Amino acid sequence: MTDSRMKALKNVRAEISVQWAIAFIMVLVLLLVSGCGAKKKVPQTAHELLDPGQQRIAEWNALMHERHNDSEMEKLEAVNVFFNQLEFVDDLDHWGKEDYWSTPQEMLVSNGGDCEDFATAKYFTLRQLDIPDEKMRLIYVKALNLQEPHMVLGYYMQPIAEPLILDNLVTRILTASERPDLIPIYSFNGQGLWLAKKQRSERLGGAERLSLWQELRLRFSREAVAAPLPQ
Numbered sequence: 001m002t003d004s005r006m007k008a009l010k011n012v013r014a015e016i017s018v019q020w021a022i023a024f025i026m027v028l029v030l031l032l033v034s035g036c037g038a039k040k041k042v043p044q045t046a047h048e049l050l051d052p053g054q055q056r057i058a059e060w061n062a063l064m065h066e067r068h069n070d071s072e073m074e075k076l077e078a079v080n081v082f083f084n085q086l087e088f089v090d091d092l093d094h095w096g097k098e099d100y101w102s103t104p105q106e107m108l109v110s111n112g113g114d115c116e117d118f119a120t121a122k123y124f125t126l127r128q129l130d131i132p133d134e135k136m137r138l139i140y141v142k143a144l145n146l147q148e149p150h151m152v153l154g155y156y157m158q159p160i161a162e163p164l165i166l167d168n169l170v171t172r173i174l175t176a177s178e179r180p181d182l183i184p185i186y187s188f189n190g191q192g193l194w195l196a197k198k199q200r201s202e203r204l205g206g207a208e209r210l211s212l213w214q215e216l217r218l219r220f221s222r223e224a225v226a227a228p229l230p231q
Contacts, residue, residue, distance in 0.1 A: 057109065
């Protein structure tokens with residue numbers, strides 16, 4: 001092989017090596033640009049990092065913080081909608097007990113409760129939103145459509161006003177006269193216990209006569225001390 005041919009072959013080999021090097025560099029650049037193996041992860045929000053129960057607790061706390069300066073009616077609507085998203089679950093299936101009143105935190109973590117849990121969760125939340133105790137009563141009724149006892153939350157704009165009813169069975173907040181399917185039996189709040197009459201209610205004394213209610217209030221207070229609620 002002549003010197004000129006050997007020189008030409010070396011030049012061809014060198015040119016091929018250069019082309020392979022350029023191609024390899026281009027592949028690396030394409031991989032980096034496309035993000036394959038090096039794509040930045042989109043940061044997760046704080047809520048996305050929580051489990052579903054913790055997320056519902058976080059949303060509850062956010063509601064109490066964001067709604068603090070709303071009108072009373074706006075607070076009622078927001079709280080009623082928020083809790084009515086949860087599932088109705090019978091106490092025996094849910095807690096393994098015939099009758100258990102859960103705190104709002106327990107209800108949110110477990111994603112459900114029965115009528116007492118819905119009503120009391122709304123009561124405690126509205127108290128945190130500065131709705132006065134004297135404007136609210138937890139009302140035991142007979143639900144005619146169900147033919148069984150049921151609990152709702154009543155809101156009284158004035159002491160002798162017709163109450164507005166917050167109910168997990170009906171999404172809208174209606175007046176008591178718009179709920180002929182409910183027959184009131186007795187009501188209570190943090191201050192007293194009343195027996196329902198045809199024209200008025202008769203005070204029976206303090207709410208300390210209701211042991212489940214008193215025990216629930218104590219557990220709610222303990223949870224609030226352990227994990228302070230937003231003011």
